Amino acid sequence: MASLTDLSLKYRIFMRTYRYRQTDWSPGAVLRKPLARARVAVVTTAGYSLPEQSPFNDSIPGGDYSYRVIPDGSDLNSLRIGNRSDAFDSSGIEADKNLALPLDRLHDLARTRQIGSVAPRHFSFMGSITAPGRLVSRTAPEVAAMLREDEVDAVLLTPV
Numbered sequence: 001m002a003s004l005t006d007l008s009l010k011y012r013i014f015m016r017t018y019r020y021r022q023t024d025w026s027p028g029a030v031l032r033k034p035l036a037r038a039r040v041a042v043v044t045t046a047g048y049s050l051p052e053q054s055p056f057n058d059s060i061p062g063g064d065y066s067y068r069v070i071p072d073g074s075d076l077n078s079l080r081i082g083n084r085s086d087a088f089d090s091s092g093i094e095a096d097k098n099l100a101l102p103l104d105r106l107h108d109l110a111r112t113r114q115i116g117s118v119a120p121r122h123f124s125f126m127g128s129i130t131a132p133g134r135l136v137s138r139t140a141p142e143v144a145a146m147l148r149e150d151e152v153d154a155v156l157l158t159p160v
Contacts, residue, residue, distance in 0.1 A: 021132065031154055033116075038153035040109075041119035043143065045127035046093050046100035046160040047082035050074060056082030062131025065139050069146075070122045076103060083127050083160065093160060100158045119152045127160050 004012055031038060047056050049068045056064045070079070076097040081090050093100040101122065109115045123143050129135055147155060 037116040039117045040115050040154045041152045042122040042156045044100045044158040045125045047126040048079040048124040056126040063129030064126045065135040068124045119150050
């Protein structure tokens, strides 16, 4: 895992001076059934998109706050990465898309009945969104509504 000293001076200064939002996560979500019966989805910030989807727009000041729906059963090898940070080494998630979107692992867990089922769709956001206002007020609630619509019980968040 990288430490702050591994970053360039530009990013060390940014990380030290950025005004991080304070969020009260209480009461938080509570898993209301055993994991062995739960439907699980993945939300990643890898910036993955399918070939037929428009890529994330890295020219939006503060970051592209949109998302891409990744249907279960999608060919993970076809996913493109649209991460805006030049401080991020994407070689790992490029070589193995399951690192950031572990759908193959979730299906293994469902087969062995460690989770109930895999959700029909998963969601990808761009990482490094430095101005998250529209994400918090608009797109995150949209995704939350779709997760409820899909009767998802638990979400595996893979921040990249």
